[in-house]
Amino acid sequence: MTTGHASPPERGRGIPEIPAGLTVRSVYQPVVDLSTRALVGYEALARGPAGTEWESPARLFESARAYGTVGQLDWMCRISALRGALEARLPPSLQLFVNMEPSAMNIAVPPGGADILAAASRLSIVVEITERDLLTDPAALLDAVERVRDRRWLIAVDDVGAETASLALLPFIRPDIIKLDMSFTQQRATQDTARVLAAVAAESDRTGAVVLAEGIETEAHLLLAREMGAALGQGWLFGAPAELPLHEPSSAAAPPAVDSPLAVGVTHRMPLATTPFGLVAAGGSTRRGRVSLIGTMIEQFALDATATGPSTIVLATVPHLYEVDQDQMDRAVTLASSGALVALFGRDGNVTTALGVPGLHGMSVDESDPLSKELSVIVVSPHFTAAVISAQVPLDDAGDADPDDPLFDYRLTYDRNLVLDAATLLLRRTTPIPTEPGSGPLPVFGSRHSG
Structure with a gap:
């Protein structure tokens, strides 16, 4: 689940820069099987230092986009999510949903990150691609998705329906999980709702992708989510974001059973011809x-x-x-x-x-x-x-x-x-569309002053 942002501002205009040395932490929200309410995993959600203006992930990413540090911040969030799951000894029978910004998917692993990634090989990971910037560089996005597949991780597209791009690229990303934006669960249905749900249902029927509904806070939300065809769900009805409970080593189990909603195939489109x-x-x-x-x-x-x-x-x-x-x-x-x-x-x-x-x-x-x-x-x-x-x-x-x-x-x-x-x-042959300030080489936090 991600938070919405306004259009990228000019670099530094009226927005404070993330201070040097800032650290992020992760909290985890349960993801459940809607038919049984059984726990199937957790989504890692980023938070800045508690009690500060930087606690909100929306504030963090707003500043990072303004100053060109999205790649650095995104990697910090990913590493924090993996480290927390490893420290809690999350078993492979539970999926770990980790958000990833499309614009940062091809940024090199930062120093120290390779060890965390290597240790995380025992985890069952779902990479959530956010809806922002999906169309800026489709070729790089498809390459990054291919590398995620090579790690045998699953792919989810987040906040589907919130932006046009998420629906347009579903057939090319071929996600294992389609996450409906929380507005579909919490608001009255409209013609746009019907259009999005029809597109999601068509993609799910064609590929076997699992539908996940976000923002389930009441029994009424749960009923609507199931009516929309969601097999998985998350929201405050099932638990607020919190630290992961510590799992006993003996609790580790096999990946999801064949009849689990998450027992989906890993596929990607790789045509062999050149034109x-x-x-x-x-x-x-x-x-x-x-x-x-x-x-x-x-x-x-x-x-x-x-x-x-x-x-x-x-x-x-x-x-x-x-x-x-x-x-x-x-x-x-x-x-x-x-x-x-x-x-x-x-x-x-x-x-x-x-x-x-x-x-x-x-x-x-x-x-x-x-x-x-x-x-x-x-x-x-x-x-x-x-x-x-x-x-x-x-x-x-x-x-x-x-x-x-x-x-x-x-x-x-x-x-x-x-x-x-x-x-x-x-x-795969397209070139990136020139974007807002901050789309070039990634600096470190606190390296510039807003002006």
Whole structure:
């Protein structure tokens, strides 16, 4: 469970800097099986020094974001969470939920942290990815998730529904646990509630992900959580955040049983091809058509993408044969304003102007790159997934085709898994969107003064 923050402020403006030498501590809130109320684990929650202005995690992260120390603070919180669980001898039969900021997932382990990580190998860990900054650097996020999987840890996406990004990236992160934002438990249902729950239910049905409801404080909240399909839950009804109880060494047990809500599979999407067309051509037959036909399909896909709502990802490639013109750029900006993420790949030119536009990634493609021959649009949303993916036919194979209307081999597909694999190939090639002050090298606390 995380606390919400306002948009990142300018560095130091009206916000005090975290003092040098500050330490964080962890408290732990129970996570239970809603059908039996049996304990299945704890979520570690960060706190600053008790009785000070820095006790609140919201205050800590507000300052860290203002001064560019999110990575340092996030690692301090993670190490504190692991150390507390090790000292309490938390058994592997209980999961330890540890929050991780997307923007800090690829920061190197700080001095002394490697020993804690090594000792934590005996723990059963669920890494909670917060909803903030999910779309800033999707490629780095997917790489970090892969490394978490390599440790055989589970993945949870936190506060789902609070931000568009959390729904949009669910199919790519493929979390083992989907944590609903506490507003769904504590507030009256709305059309947005129904939209989010439908998307979560669809993802859970497809992958087997377990749904966890946060903020359960009353029996009425519990009833609503179960009606929404949650199998796990946490909140004050089951226990307030506190220090972990000390477990006896003999209490260590095996990981969750097969019938446990947490007995989920660990999977991640790693397509082997290098480009979307290479992927779809290897998996099925392609058709050949003029670019005018494929362009018509792409126009329709753009309309479909606009109508799918805010939790949509649109990825497009433009071959070197064509320059990305202003009309295409304007359309990408429009889609980015209504969707979660738009990524546009093409040769040098207007595509580079996409940098800095919220929600829009612009990538230049070198002429030697096989992607420079591909014309494609991929649309991924909770309830609509489709792609038209094509590659230019070599001139020596094009016969007497009209040079003004060249031939492309193409595949139109609504196969969700195939489309997600193709989209993943492009997401892994995106570059970060320039962000607020503090997105560069990470300094230490107290190294600057607000001005």
